[in-house]
Amino acid sequence: MASHLPPKPTPQHSTATAGGMAEAGHARPGGLMRWLLTTNHKEIGSLYLIFSLTMFFIGGIFALVVRAELFQPGLQLVQPEFFNQMTTMHGLIMVFGAIMPAFVGLANWMVPLQIGAPDMALPRLNNFSFWLLPVAFTLLLSTLLMPGGGPNFGWTFYAPLSTTYAPPSTTFFILSLHIAGISSILGAINIIATILNLRAPGMRMMDMPLFVWTWLITAFLLIAVMPVLAGVITMMLMDINFGTSFFNAAGGGDPVLFQHLFWFFGHPEVYIMILPAFGIVSAIIPTFSRKRLFGYASMVYATAAIAILSFLVWAHHMFVVGLPLVAELFFMYTTMLIAVPTGVKVFNWVATMFRGSISFEPPMLFALAFVVQFTVGGFSGLMLAISPADFQYHDTYFVVAHFHYVLVPGALFAILAGAYYWLPKWTGHYPHLRLSQWHFWLSVIGVNLTFFPMHFSGLAGMPRRIPDYALQFADFNVASSLGAFLFGVSQLLFVLVIIKCVRGGEKAPAKAWEGAEDLEWSVPSPAPLHTFETPPDFHPHRQH
Amino acid sequence: MASHDEQTTGREGVRRTVTRTLVVLAGMFAFAFALVPLYDVFCEVTGLNGKTSNSAQMLVHEEVDTSRMVTVQFITRASAGLPWELDVQTRQVRVHPGQSNEVSFTFRNRGDDASEARAVPSVSPSEASVHLRKLSCFCFQEQRLEGGERLEAPLVFQLTRDLPADIKTVTLVYTLYPVQPAQAAVSPRRPIKEGDSA
Ligand code: HEM
Ligand SMILES: [Cu+2]
Numbered sequence: 128m129a130s131h132l133p134p135k136p137t138p139q140h141s142t143a144t145a146g147g148m149a150e151a152g153h154a155r156p157g158g159l160m161r162w163l164l165t166t167n168h169k170e171i172g173s174l175y176l177i178f179s180l181t182m183f184f185i186g187g188i189f190a191l192v193v194r195a196e197l198f199q200p201g202l203q204l205v206q207p208e209f210f211n212q213m214t215t216m217h218g219l220i221m222v223f224g225a226i227m228p229a230f231v232g233l234a235n236w237m238v239p240l241q242i243g244a245p246d247m248a249l250p251r252l253n254n255f256s257f258w259l260l261p262v263a264f265t266l267l268l269s270t271l272l273m274p275g276g277g278p279n280f281g282w283t284f285y286a287p288l289s290t291t292y293a294p295p296s297t298t299f300f301i302l303s304l305h306i307a308g309i310s311s312i313l314g315a316i317n318i319i320a321t322i323l324n325l326r327a328p329g330m331r332m333m334d335m336p337l338f339v340w341t342w343l344i345t346a347f348l349l350i351a352v353m354p355v356l357a358g359v360i361t362m363m364l365m366d367i368n369f370g371t372s373f374f375n376a377a378g379g380g381d382p383v384l385f386q387h388l389f390w391f392f393g394h395p396e397v398y399i400m401i402l403p404a405f406g407i408v409s410a411i412i413p414t415f416s417r418k419r420l421f422g423y424a425s426m427v428y429a430t431a432a433i434a435i436l437s438f439l440v441w442a443h444h445m446f447v448v449g450l451p452l453v454a455e456l457f458f459m460y461t462t463m464l465i466a467v468p469t470g471v472k473v474f475n476w477v478a479t480m481f482r483g484s485i486s487f488e489p490p491m492l493f494a495l496a497f498v499v500q501f502t503v504g505g506f507s508g509l510m511l512a513i514s515p516a517d518f519q520y521h522d523t524y525f526v527v528a529h530f531h532y533v534l535v536p537g538a539l540f541a542i543l544a545g546a547y548y549w550l551p552k553w554t555g556h557y558p559h560l561r562l563s564q565w566h567f568w569l570s571v572i573g574v575n576l577t578f579f580p581m582h583f584s585g586l587a588g589m590p591r592r593i594p595d596y597a598l599q600f601a602d603f604n605v606a607s608s609l610g611a612f613l614f615g616v617s618q619l620l621f622v623l624v625i626i627k628c629v630r631g632g633e634k635a636p637a638k639a640w641e642g643a644e645d646l647e648w649s650v651p652s653p654a655p656l657h658t659f660e661t662p663p664d665f666h667p668h669r670q671h
Numbered sequence: 672m673a674s675h676d677e678q679t680t681g682r683e684g685v686r687r688t689v690t691r692t693l694v695v696l697a698g699m700f701a702f703a704f705a706l707v708p709l710y711d712v713f714c715e716v717t718g719l720n721g722k723t724s725n726s727a728q729m730l731v732h733e734e735v736d737t738s739r740m741v742t743v744q745f746i747t748r749a750s751a752g753l754p755w756e757l758d759v760q761t762r763q764v765r766v767h768p769g770q771s772n773e774v775s776f777t778f779r780n781r782g783d784d785a786s787e788a789r790a791v792p793s794v795s796p797s798e799a800s801v802h803l804r805k806l807s808c809f810c811f812q813e814q815r816l817e818g819g820e821r822l823e824a825p826l827v828f829q830l831t832r833d834l835p836a837d838i839k840t841v842t843l844v845y846t847l848y849p850v851q852p853a854q855a856a857v858s859p860r861r862p863i864k865e866g867d868s869a
Contacts, residue, residue, distance in 0.1 A: 246820050248685045316692045324684035354696050358703025373707060377750075377848030384710050388703060451798060 163258070166250035167656055168235050171257050173553070175232025176546075178260055180622070182224035185268070187615050189217040194577075194611040197604050200596050211279035212271060222400070223307050224264050226534065229542045230403040231256075231314045234342045237549060238318060238536045240647035240654065241336045243327025243663045248320035256313035263306035263544070270296035270303075281423035281592060283393065286374035286385040290366040297367060308353050315349035318342055320562040327646070327665040329381025333424065336645045340427050341406030344434045348395045351438075356392040359385070383448050390441035394573045398437045401501075401533060403432060404541030406474055408494045410645065411548050412476050415491035416483030417642040422475040429468035429475075436465045446517045462512035466505060473502055488640070489563035493544030496536055496571055504532030507582065522592075525585025531578045536571070543570075543621065549629050551635030555653035558628045562620055569617035574611025728804040735769040736832045744831070745774065746844045753849040754782030755816070757790060768832045776809060776824050776845070780816035787850040789813045793842060797840045802834040813850050832854075 156164060165171060181357045192213045196204050205213070235253065239246055270277035275294035278284065289297060322343045326335070335343075342390075362373040363385075372378025374385045405426075413420045420426065442450060442458040476498050485491070507529040511517050520526060550558050584603040589596055596604065638648040646665070650658045743764050747757040760775040780786060790810045805811075809824035809826035816822060830841065 248681075249689070312696060316689055319692055320685045320688040323688050324681050350692055350695055351699055354699035355703040358700055362704075362707070376846070377789060377850070379791075381710070381714075384707065387710065388706060391706075449795065449797060 139453060149327070164254065164324075166246075168239050168250070168253065168255050169553075169654060169656060171247075171253050172232045172234075172236030172323040174257050175228050175235055175260075178257070179225050179229035179232060182228070182264060184618070185215050185227055185235040186220035187618065189213045189220065189251065189397045191219060191611060191615050192334070194608040195593055197596070197606040199604075200598055200601055202595055207594045208276060208279060211281075212277045213283050214592050215278045215284075216271065219267065219278065219304075220264070221534075222396075223304070223428075224260070224267075226400050226538050226542070227311060228260060230342075230345070230400075231311070231318075232401055233338075233403065233407070233542070233545050233549075234314075234318050237545075237647060238321055238326070238339055238342060240552075240650065241339050241645050242322065243587070243646050243659045244321060244325035244326065245660050247317050247323055249317045252313055253317050256310045256317065259306050259310035259313075262312065263303045266299055266306070267303040270294075270299050273299070276516065283389060284363075284555055285387075285389070286363060286366065286382055287451040290363050290374055293367070298364065301364050301367075304360055305357060305384045308357050311349055312353045315346035315353070318346045319350070327659070327662045329665040330667070333427070334665070336406075337409035337420065337423070337430075338403065338406035341402040341409075341430050344430050345399050345402045346435070348399050348434055349470055352392045352395045352399075355388065356396075359388045359392065362388075377414060383445075386445050386448060387441070390444045391438075393444065395434075395437045397530070397533075398433060402434070404497065404501075404538045407541045407545040407548070408476065408497050409472075411490045411494040412479050412498075413547075414640050414644070415488060415494075416480045416485050418479055418483040420475070420477035423480075425471055426475055431472040432468040433465060436461060436468070440465060443512055443514075444481070446514045447521050459512055459514040463509065466509055466512075469505055473498060473505075479538065488547075489558060489560070489567060490544045490548035490640075492564070492567045493540045493547060497540045497544060499509075500532055500536030500540070500574070500592070504534075504537055505530055505534060520585065522590055523626050524581040524589045524591055527591050528578050528581035528585055531581070535578065536574050540570075546621075546625075548640070549647075550625070551639035552647055552650075552652050552654055554628050554632075555635055556632035557629050557635050558624045559632060562624050562627070566617060566620040566624060569620065572612060572616055573610050573614025577607050577614055578610070580604075580606045580610075616619060673833060709819060722783070728806060734767050736765045737767050740765045740767060740833065741830055741838065742840045743772075744826075744842045746842060747776070747847075748844065749847045750849065753786065753788055753847060755780050755786070755847055756773050757845060757847050766830060767768065768830045768834050771806065771827060771828045771829045773825050776826060778809075778814055778816060778822040778824065780818060780820050785816040785817045787813050787815045788847045789850050790845040790847050792845055795842045795844070796838060798835060799830075799838050802831045802838075803841065803843070804829045804831060814864055 162170065162174065165174075190213075193210065196202070196210055226261060235247065238244075267277075271293075273296040275296060277294070277296055278289070278300045280288040280293060284300075306662075322339055323337070362371070365371040366373050366375055366380075372380035374380045375380050376382060408422055409426060439461045440458055442454060443462045446455060446458070487495075505523065511520055511526065511529055547558055547563060550556075580603040584600045584607075585591075587600065587603075589600045635652040637651050639652055640648075646663060647654070649663065693780050705809055743766055745759040745762060747755055747759055749755050756777075756779040757781070758777045760777075764772060764774065776790075778788075789812075792808075792810050806827040806829065808826050808828075810826075814822060814824070
């Protein structure tokens with residue numbers, strides 16, 4: 128398979144590597160201090176990506192502990208208390224430590240390059256927001272070693288399970304989540320400030336690449352809901368340590384209030400984890416179809432519509448708490464409404480490929496797998512949105528199947544697609560083709576072997592977050608566990624690909640992919656440390 | 672130099688954007704806390720969370736609707752860590768809307784030491800909670816029982832006539848929670864009112 132067609136030569140805007148390096152006035156510190164103090168968006172982007180990859184493996188090991196225990200019915204390997212800590216930590220680490228920082232890392236690297244800005248608007252703040260993350264997650268992981276163990280109440284930490292009945296380490300859990308939250312908020316401020324103020328002259332909002340658009344909207348979502356999360360965990364902290372009763376029925380509080388507040392944050396949060404993925408896929412599919420993105424404007428509006436609607440659907444996670452009939456109906460219809468702009472997006476991707484001249488390089492493979500499998504997750508979401516049906520599905524493995532389809536072959540595959548797409552820009556080399564293909568195919572098989580059977584075990588009634596299960600679910604669980612180990616191990620190939628790619632490999636030109644149009648392809652590969660110090664001439668290539 | 676001008680306007684813009692986002696952030700953080708009282712008010716008006724009034728309500732003098740009967744069920748639960756029992760004289764009564772009814776509950780402290788507890792009510796279906804008026808209830812205040820002590824306490828209630836016709840059964844659950852004096856003192860919520868029962 129021809130990996131990539133020879134790119135057409137393009138004029139290069141950027142200052143050359145050497146020239147860019149000579150930062151007037153001050154010498155750059157070397158070694159560790161260089162990384163600790165860096166304010167360069169590319170270096171910080173790499174730090175975010177490396178951090179997120181590390182967290183991905185730690186969270187992955189926790190998931191494998193869960194899957195190993197669930198390989199057979201009965202209790203074999205771990206105690207139920209520890210099992211609960213593993214499911215909880217897996218969720219928390221993957222959501223806040225792997226997926227979110229990976230997107231922030233990609234934004235750091237690519238947003239300035241895609242809008243022709245020299246750096247992020249607030250470089251020092253950028254450094255600070257990154258270094259908060261290792262602090263937060265060291266703290267979070269250390270709770271596992273504390274007396275009474277780490278968080279064991281699920282990643283959704285419902286009160287009063289997480290207050291009245293929580294382990295003593297919960298205060299540290301709250302602190303770590305506060306720190307991670309501040310990091311995301313600062314990151315979001317920086318991204319908004321960059322996109323709104325540092326675009327190359329002549330680049331209007333409707334000229335921005337979709338990755339930039341989706342990240343702008345995601346950043347607004349972060350600004351709107353991370354403070355609500357901060358508020359909820361502050362209330363928990365007060366209930367635990369200062370004797371208040373926000374969520375304590377005995378003192379006049381209400382546990383259901385916790386769920387309302389949590390999901391008011393939580394549902395937009397799941398879109399925070401998918402909108403940037405839409406942006407990445409919207410960059411890759413046109414490139415490898417050698418066509419413009421179909422329906423650019425409708426993509427922008429659909430993203431905005433999804434973001435706005437995401438504030439009106441939170442109680443679809445609470446269909447069984449005893450909502451009144453009107454609320455059941457309201458949240459059922461609004462949830463189904465979200466499927467409309469989502470469907471617009473899927474339609475546009477397919478229409479982009481229609482009669483395109485498609486080639487199947489690794490980024491495209493992951494992007495195509497994203498479209499298909501994310502849609503599977505969207506369909507199970509629609510089933511869950513039917514409130515009377517959800518009375519059966521709620522808290523079963525069907526829900527686990529749903530959100531893993533949108534998050535693993537969804538969000539994660541988009542991140543992998545983005546990594547394969549931009550690795551030539553980051554390292555100057557193409558990723559090893561054969562290894563990438565192995566990584567792709569093993570991941571696809573692993574992911575589906577793991578999560579597809581969960582639809583069936585869930586529909587048959589297997590409850591989530593329980594270390595033991597009835598015999599009739601045994602076969603589904605064997606498949607899921609085997610798939611999980613296959614998927615886990617094949618991710619080591621990804622690490623191998625990255626290491627090889629950093630070290631060497633086939634050299635990539637500035638425009639590494641023939642059909643790629645955005646500004647990042649006008650700077651040399653690897654991108655020099657400093658780019659666009661004089662703003663590029665931007666000529667919109669999309670006609671509206 | 673043109674690019675210099677652009678740079679300064681860029682800086683200005685960044686400052687403006689940052690200020691604005693900080694304002695939104697502060698607003699959303701405050702909003703999260705504002706949701707707590709808003710939620711209470713919302714639930715009180717609509718009765719959506721099955722909470723009943725915390726203080727005695729007046730009897731609404733209206734004619735008893737003898738055309739229909741509603742079953743009122745009582746469920747009592749003691750919480751873990753509290754050596755108390757709560758019993759009710761009858762598990763269910765059939766009442767007419769508009770009529771006032773009295774049911775007797777029995778508290779018993781099985782422990783050796785004095786302790787305090789509060790019975791917290793919840794009504795289901797939640798739509799019924801605004802139609803359930805309590806003229807007198809032990810749940811309006813905390814109870815203190817010496818070790819081994821036993822206490823009979825009445826609940827006097829009325830279902831109003833405008834109770835929706837499709838509600839045939841109303842379930843009233845009382846859960847006993849231990850009260851640590853310190854905990855009650857700093858509650859940010861409306862404290863459960865004492866003493867003003869009929
Ligand atoms: C067509 C779009 C979607 C619909 C209609 C939908 C609907 C739902 C519903 C109704 C539930 C609640 C199920 C229950 O707990 O009983 C749910 C759970 C969930 N969804 Fe979706 N969803 C959609 C897309 C997404 C996307 C894009 C993501 C994330 C990228 C996502 C992530 C989640 C997560 C994480 C949960 C489970 C939370 C938990 O209880 O741990 N969903 N979804
Ligand atoms: Cu949701």
